[in-house]
Amino acid sequence: MAVEERRIVVAVDESEESMHALSWFLKNVLSRNSQSTLTILHARRPVAVYPGVDKTSSLFSHDVFSSLERRDTEMATWVLEKATKMCSPYDVKVETRVEEGDPREVICEMVNSLKADLLVMGSRGYGVLARSIMGSVSNHCVQNANCPVLVVKMPKSSPVGSK
Template identity: 55%
Template sequence: MASESSNGRMIVVAVDQSEESLHALTWCLRNVVGKSNGDDENTKDTLVLLYAQPPRTVYPSIDGTGYLFSSDVTVSMDRYAKEMADGVTARARAVCSNNPRVKVETRIEVGDPRDVICEVVEKLGADMLVMGSHGYGLIKRTFLGSVSNHCAQKAKCPVLIVKRPKQ
């Protein structure tokens, strides 16, 4: 595996504000983290919580001389995006806080989640990518695309897609 050493594995978990993402993280902590470290209690897996923040959409004005939103509005949009990213990563960190078998890092990257996740996994040399599945049907998946399907095809490491059980 790419980064396996005395420090354990590097596992990237894609997180967002969905319950499916939180379920995948919880499942990973219960079933993957620390499971192959043998008897060495000093070896910890590194869990990278990755939040892919969609880029802010820029709307040019109709006459082409400026932007549709004032600078105050764009500052507010950026502040909201940062608060969302911080909230998602804080929530994910809280889920990991009681697990002594893992070292937790967070990353917030801006861009199309499909591309960002695959790029970060490759750049870090991750041993595994874990992500949730929203469980969209064929129609929604056709129009919205499937981030997990894209990553399963393009990521340079094994991808574990965790489906949330139906309630």
């Protein structure tokens, strides 16, 4: 009997919620007898350059821009190394990708281009007001991705001193 091969995209960033989603998926969903390829995707927001300010402006020197780019590259490397290390105890092929742009759009585009069978992502658990102001990446992906989306929420921590 042929073993089913699946392509799974896991969206990660520096948040605890995204790493929890990856960990939860690995422990609870990843099948021991399936041939899966996990694509660990980090969607990096572009460095914000405001209207009237460009890389050559005295307000936004090349050194500042380079420093911000270097910081973002180091963060992406750290996030992908951490995620890859979490996958190492499991028998799964891992690929990593860093794509630049609005995370909502980048994630949906990558799911489409990779022909993903599943998208896994965390949720920050914002309330209605915060979601309406800032937007929700997970909500956007649930509505727009061309594959099933598994959104993993962090468990609510119990109050200090309770059992």
